[in-house]
Amino acid sequence: MPLRGKLGFNMKLSFGVGQAAEGFFGAAYGTFLIFYYNQVLGMPGTLAGAAVGIALVVDAFTDPLAGSLSDHWNSRHGRRHPFMYASILPLMLSFYFLFFPLVTSDLGLFVWLVVFSNATRTSMSLYHVPHIALGAxxxxxxxxxxxxxxxxxxxANVGVLLTFALGFGYFFLPTPEFANGQLNAASYPPFAILLAVLMGITIFWSGWGTRAAIPHLPTVPAAPRLGLGRVLLRVLVDIAAAMRSRSFRWLFLGVLIVFVMVGxxxxxxxxxxxxxxxxDRVSLLTVILAYPVGVMLGSFFCPAFFNRFGKKAGLMFGACSWPLWQTLPIVARLxxxxxxxxxxxxxxxxxxxKVVQGACTVQANVAFGSMVADIVDEHEYETGHRQEGIFFAASSFSAKATSGIGNVIAGIALDIISWPRGAHIRTAADVPPETLVNLGLVYGPIVAAFGFVSVWCYTHYRLTRERHAEILDVLAERRAGAPTQALAASPAGSG
Incomplete structure (x- = not known):
C-alpha cells in the first residue's frame, strides 16, 4: 500500500531523475521542432502545425490508454515499471528519426512528421503516464x-536546461556557412541522437532506482487478458469515472488552458x-536558460509556500505569474x-x-501534480477504486498539449502574420517591421490573456488539507479491516 511517512533521498532522487527525460523531450519538441521543419526545411507553418496536431489527437487516446493499462496491470514488477522499461528503445529510435527526415518535399515532410511525431509521443506516453502515477x-x-x-x-528543468545548453552551446554554434547556427540542418540529427541516449539513461535510472518500492505499492488481482475491444471499453469507463470528479474537471480544464498558452x-x-x-548566440542561450534556472530555484520554496498558503493558492499564484511576466517585456518594448x-x-x-517568472510559475507546476495525487485518494474514497494512471494520463495529456495544440496554433499564427520562411531569413532586417510587431502581439498579450482564464477554473477546486487528512484516515481504516487492493472491483489485465 502507499506509504504515509517519509521517503528516502535516493528513492526521491531516482523518481525525480526520470522526469529529465520529459524535459529533454519537451524542450526539443516544443522549441526546435516547428522551427526546424518550417524555417530550416522550408515546410509551411500551417502544414507543420497540422502534422503535430494529428499527433495530439492520437495522444488524446494513447495517454488514457497507457494510464488505464498500467492501472490494471498485474506482474511481479508492479503496475508501472514494466511500461517504463518498455518505452526506452522505441522512444530513442523514434525521437532520432523525428529530426532526421529522409524526404524533402512538403508532402513527404508532412507524412514523415506525422508518423514520427506520433511514434515519439506514443512512446513517451508509455513511459511518462506510469512514471507520474508512480509518484502518487x-x-x-x-x-x-x-x-x-x-x-x-x-x-524536468535540468533536462530543459541541458537541452538548451547542448543545443545553443554546442550543436548550433555559428559556422562560416551559417552565422545563425539554428539554421544549419546538419546539426539536428546528432543533437537528436544525444538527447535520445540521455532520455534512455534517465528512464532506466528512474525505474531501477525505484524498484525497491514495488512491494509496497498497490496491486491488482490477476485476471485473464482482455481483448482489444474490452480494453478500449475499459479505458472509456475509466475516463468517465475520472471526469465525475468536480475538482478534477476544473483542475484539468484550467491547466489545459495554461499549457496550450505556454505551448x-x-x-x-x-x-x-x-x-x-x-x-546573439550567447545572449539567446543566457536568456533561454534563465527560465529553467528560475524553476529549479523556485522548486525549493514550494513546500514552505504550500505549508503557509496551501496548494490551491500556489496553483493560482503561479498561473497568474506566467502570463504577467511573459507579457511585460513585450508590451514595454512596443x-x-x-x-x-x-x-x-x-x-x-x-x-x-525569466528567472522570476520561472521561480513563480513552478509553484503552480508542483501544486498541480500534488493536487492530482490528492484527488486520486478522494476518488478511491468515493468509489473504492485506485486509478492513479487514468488521472495522471490527463496530466500527461495536458502537459504534452503544450507542444501539440500550442505548436498547431503557433504554426497557424506564423502564416496569418505572413512570416517569411526559409534559411535566407537570417536577421530582423529580412522581416517587415509590421510583421515583427504582430509577432510580439501574438507572443505577448494575445496569448497570455488566456492564462488569467485558468485562474477562474482553479477557484472551483474544493479539496483542502483537512479534508484530505479525513479521507486518508477512512482509507486506512478500510485497509486495516480488509486489505484493499487497487481497483479490486474492476477487471484486470495481466502482464
Missing part, C-alpha cells in the same frame, strides 16, 4: 507528495529571441519603455524577468 503511489503524505513533485519539476510561446521562442530581440536591441541592459532585464 509512493506516498500518501500530503506534504511528501509536494516534495516528490518538486523533485520531478527540478529534474504557443514555446513554438515561437526562437522567432522572438532571434528576430524580435535580435539576440511602448518604447524597454532598452533597444543591442543594449547590454536588454539581456540583463530579460534574464531577470
Amino acid at each position: 503511489e509512493m506516498s500518501e503524505d500530503y506534504d511528501e507528495r509536494s516534495k516528490l513533485v518538486g523533485y520531478r519539476m527540478f529534474f 504557443v510561446n514555446g513554438g515561437l521562442d526562437l522567432y522572438i529571441f532571434t528576430y524580435f530581440w535580435e539576440l 511602448l518604447d519603455w524597454f532598452p533597444e536591441n543591442g543594449d547590454p541592459m536588454l539581456v540583463v532585464l530579460l534574464v531577470a524577468i
